[in-house]
Each structure stands twice: as structure tokens, then as C-alpha cells.
Amino acid sequence: MMASQALAGARIFDGERYHTGSALVLDGAQVAGICTEAAVPAGVAITRLAGGLLAPGFIDAQVNGGGGVLLNDAPTADAMQSIADAHAAFGTTSLLPTLISDRPAAVSAAIAAAKAAVGQGVAGLHLEGPHLAAARKGTHLGARLRPMTDADVAELSAAAKALPVLVLTLAPEQVSAAQVAQLAAAGAVVCLGHTDCDEATARRYFDAGARGVTHLFNAMSGLGHRAPGLVGAALDDGRAWGGIIADGVHVAPTALRLALRAKRGPGRLFLVTDAMSLVGVAGDSLALDGRMIRRERSGGVSRLTLADGTLAGSDLDMATAVLFAVHALDVTEAEALRMAALYPAQFLGLADRGRLVPGARADLVHLDANLRVLGVWRGGAMRQA
Numbered sequence: 001m002m003a004s005q006a007l008a009g010a011r012i013f014d015g016e017r018y019h020t021g022s023a024l025v026l027d028g029a030q031v032a033g034i035c036t037e038a039a040v041p042a043g044v045a046i047t048r049l050a051g052g053l054l055a056p057g058f059i060d061a062q063v064n065g066g067g068g069v070l071l072n073d074a075p076t077a078d079a080m081q082s083i084a085d086a087h088a089a090f091g092t093t094s095l096l097p098t099l100i101s102d103r104p105a106a107v108s109a110a111i112a113a114a115k116a117a118v119g120q121g122v123a124g125l126h127l128e129g130p131h132l133a134a135a136r137k138g139t140h141l142g143a144r145l146r147p148m149t150d151a152d153v154a155e156l157s158a159a160a161k162a163l164p165v166l167v168l169t170l171a172p173e174q175v176s177a178a179q180v181a182q183l184a185a186a187g188a189v190v191c192l193g194h195t196d197c198d199e200a201t202a203r204r205y206f207d208a209g210a211r212g213v214t215h216l217f218n219a220m221s222g223l224g225h226r227a228p229g230l231v232g233a234a235l236d237d238g239r240a241w242g243g244i245i246a247d248g249v250h251v252a253p254t255a256l257r258l259a260l261r262a263k264r265g266p267g268r269l270f271l272v273t274d275a276m277s278l279v280g281v282a283g284d285s286l287a288l289d290g291r292m293i294r295r296e297r298s299g300g301v302s303r304l305t306l307a308d309g310t311l312a313g314s315d316l317d318m319a320t321a322v323l324f325a326v327h328a329l330d331v332t333e334a335e336a337l338r339m340a341a342l343y344p345a346q347f348l349g350l351a352d353r354g355r356l357v358p359g360a361r362a363d364l365v366h367l368d369a370n371l372r373v374l375g376v377w378r379g380g381a382m383r384q385a
Contacts, residue, residue, distance in 0.1 A: 006045070133171040
């Protein structure tokens with residue numbers, strides 16, 4: 001076993017099962033394996049941790065900002081890295097910087113920036129819009145929403161081929177099934193979101209290659225007993241994956257518990273934050289497209305809203321989402337950790353992440369008994385929480 005360092009003294013969750021009395025052996029930026037302490041190769045330095053749990057680093061597929069930086073304000077590689085570094089303190093070792101519906105020039109700039117930024121913490125890019133339905137625009141500026149053109153398909157297809165991961169949130173009202181098929185064939189991960197489409201339309205777009213939905217329940221046609229909508233289609237179609245914002249604000253815990261029990265596989269529900277720039281910083285407001293978004297805290301719960309009360313992203317972090325899943329969604333610790341790492345890795349096609357197995361990236365998080373972050377490693381390099 002090639003090795004450069006070993007971590008011992010903590011329980012280890014490898015993404016599927018627990019190991020006790022073991023050491024996690026790293027070879028540079030990769031995992032070499034898990035073994036007993038006695039089996040650690042001679043000469044390899046062992047770092048002894050004071051208990052807790054080592055688990056795969058969290059993967060967040062939808063992050064608008066963090067650390068005081070909002071991607072729409074500065075669609076640059078430096079901004080993307082700043083966002084990734086801010087979220088690393090909360091256990092996130094890979095994320096997709098997310099551009100909210102913007103002008104074509106901003107989309108092009110974000111694509112170019114993502115190509116330059118991919119590496120430590122930045123796994124690709126998520127473009128949420130501008131091809132969304134006005135009726136379900138949420139916090140997106142209505143003037144920015146528009147139908148997809150052939151030129152858009154060409155640009156996005158080229159981006160999908162150039163980036164490790166490109167997630168596109170699209171609405172059937174603005175994008176044809178044929179266009180979705182083209183984008184999926186180019187390698188884009190297409191999600192339906194911000195749409196009023198019915199169940200039949202959703203299934204037709206899944207047939208065309210859409211792989212999931214963006215923030216299940218939010219900004220989409222809901223589940224009715226005669227009109228299952230996009231929510232019903234996503235839960236009943238095993239091909240569909242879905243991000244959920246587990247903060248007790250965006251979706252009632254009861255609805256999330258029901259969804260988790262109802263979801264047909266192999267597609268899974270996984271945790272996302274939809275985080276804005278306030279994550280990791282003090283302050284009670286930020287601006288988006290000239291509109292003020294305010295942070296309000298009440299009863300230990302935080303919400304970001306526009307002046308009219310519309311929810312505008314979140315200041316949720318992945319460690320808090322994991323804790324919420326365990327305490328409010330009736331899932332085990334292991335399942336919550338899978339929802340934060342293994343499942344998003346599978347959804348995004350990041351085969352080298354989400355598990356601590358030989359050859360995987362050495363992206364991991366050290367948690368205490370209360371699931372608070374003690375330390376984070378990205379590519380084998382430790383970052384203090």
C-alpha cells in the first residue's frame with residue numbers, strides 16, 4: 001500500500017459502512033485504504049485524532065455564494081474559489097458554484113471562470129436559468145428569463161464537454177425535449193426546475209435525458225391527488241434524482257420525511273444548500289439584481305427573503321443540513337452522510353468522491369459526536385475548521 005500519511009483515533013465511515021479501531025491511509029491526494037493501525041506501512045506518519053468520526057467530504061450541487069461573495073456579482077475563477085473556501089469550513093470539499101438567471105455575457109463569463117477554477121473545491125458549474133418559467137421564477141428576475149436558442153444549445157453543449165460537471169436547471173416552458181436530449185448527449189446534467197409542468201411533461205423530459213429536479217418542492221408544480229405534478233413525477237420515476245434544502249424553512253419536515261419514504265430508486269434525494277453570500281459571514285442583507293435580500297432569524301431558524309416575502313436562497317451550510325436530516329427527517333447518521341456525499345457524487349458522476357476507498361480523492365471531514373466539523377481535508381491537505 002503506497003502511503004504518505006495515516007489518520008487514526010476516530011471512527012471511519014467510508015460512505016457505506018463504519019470502521020472502528022482502524023486508520024485511514026492517504027497517498028498524497030488519494031485514499032490508499034483503511035486498515036488496522038498495526039498494518040499501517042512502516043515509516044508512515046500517523047496523525048492521532050481525539051475521537052469523533054471521519055467521513056467523505058460533503059458535495060454541494062447548488063451554491064450561489066458564501067463568505068460574502070455572490071457568484072452573480074463576480075462570475076470569476078477567484079470568486080468561485082472564495083466560495084469554495086468559505087464552505088470548506090462546514091465540511092464541503094466539492095461544490096458547484098451556481099449562477100442565478102443572468103444575461104448571456106454573465107453565463108459565458110461563468111463558463112470560462114469554471115474552466116479555470118476547477119480543482120480545489122470547485123467541481124464544475126451549475127447554471128440555474130435563465131431558461132425558467134416566469135410563473136415559477138421565485139427570486140429570479142423575470143426580465144432575465146427567456147427561451148433557449150440554438151446558439152444557447154451550442155454554447156452549453158461545448159461547456160458540458162469542457163467541464164467535469166455542468167448542471168443545467170431548465171423549465172419545459174422554455175426548453176424543448178429535443179434540446180434537452182442534445183444537452184444530455186453532450187454530457188450536461190439536466191434538471192427540471194422553476195416550472196409548472198405537469199407529470200406527463202416531466203416524464204417526457206426524463207425520457208429525453210433530464211436526470212433530476214432542482215430543490216424538490218420549491219418553485220415547481222406540487223403534488224396533488226389528481227395532478228401529481230413535477231413533485232409526483234420526480235418521486236415516482238426511479239431515474240430522477242432530487243436536491244432538497246433541508247433547513248425547516250424551504251420545505252416542511254413532514255413533507256421531506258414523506259418524500260424520503262416515497263422516493264423510488266435508483267435515483268435518490270440528496271442535500272443541497274442553495275446558499276447565498278451570507279454563509280460564513282456576519283450581516284443581515286445582500287443585494288441581487290438591485291433588490292435587497294434580508295436575513296431574518298427566529299427560533300433558531302434563519303430565512304432569506306425579498307421585500308415581498310419570497311424566499312431567496314438560504315444561508316444554510318452542509319454540516320447544518322446533515323444535522324437537520326438526522327434530527328428532523330428520521331434518517332440515520334449514515335444515511336444523512338450519504339445524502340451529503342455519496343448520493344450527490346453519484347448524481348453528478350463524480351466517481352472519485354463520496355466514498356473513502358482506494359483511489360478516491362482524499363476529501364474528508366472530521367466530525368465530533370454532535371456532527372460539528374472539527375477539520376477538513378481537500379485532496380489530502382488539511383484545512384482547519
